[in-house]
Amino acid sequence: MEAQRGPTVLVTGGAGFVGSHTVVELLNNGYEVVVVDNLVNVYKGDGTLPVSLKRVEEITHKKVLFYNVDLLNPVLLEEVFRMHKIDCVMHFAALKAVGESVQIPLTYYKNNVTGSIILLEVMKKCNVKKLVYSSSATVYGTPQSLPLTEEHPTGQGCTNPYGKSKYFVEEMIKDLVFSDESWSAISLRYFNPVGAHESGRIGEAPSGIPNNLMPYIAQVAVGTREKLKIFGNDYDTPDGTGVRDYIHIYDLAVGHIDALKKLLEPSFSRWKVYNLGTGTGYSVLDVIKAFEEASGKKIAYEIAPRRPGDIASSYADAQLAKKELNWVARKTLLDMCRDMWRWQSNNPDGYATGPKV
Incomplete structure (x- = not known):
């Protein structure tokens, strides 16, 4: 039985990795979805709809309304708002x-910060004042204590412009919400999203050399890359390699739906932040071992010097999301690796050479 038709959600960056998986869950939960994306990090294919969203339609058996719009273009962005009765915005669009x-x-500050300012200005102009912001655990900087709770200071020791841009946008949204009680927003700080949709039809498709561990391991397993470099094996961790909190993309997408439900409650108050993570840290070697088990492939690696700015450990305390959103991460590390391998082995070059629909 189809879910009752819900509110209309505008999703920025909805053709990307996190955005596309969240669009699947929005559609499956009965929401109407309008996607805007400038396709800067997306495989476009040969049609008007990027391949990731074509496959979202295939998975959900529902149509995706899509506009190729850059947030830096307020005129085109406002046109989209005027064409649809938008109830809420989910903001994923960012260079990362x-x-x-x-x-x-x-480039990062212009895209991530200025783009967010323009989005908020257009939302205000069109009287759309509910926002779920897809933030990042990078706003915490170097952890002062673990696990990281929402009370941990932010903006201190952010080691790169990406993390700073996420912090700046959080602060802007918070200032806006507290300046005008008609606004409400939730910021979701998540850790390392990995895995893929269980269908193997959508997943992470980085252009060029992957910046994150799991996609790199997957490319080594499929034969696209020769070996993995592990940056440092002398950290103060159980096996000397860096420890991080990995979260399955499905759990992350569901977390965004649960946050949206909270935001749309009449009693919701102004501004709230939630961590989305498993609360368990896994080392680089843990991830390699799990991926080898999931794929049946041996992962070649070598130890390289530490990278500047890297930290030993980072993992979440997600108890607040459990308590207030009734959300918990359910997928295991092995689940993450199995789904990632299904996606990568079926789509060795991402969306460019994946199976034909």
């Missing part, structure tokens, strides 16, 4: 490669 952000910081 940490290393690249150090090399071209102004």
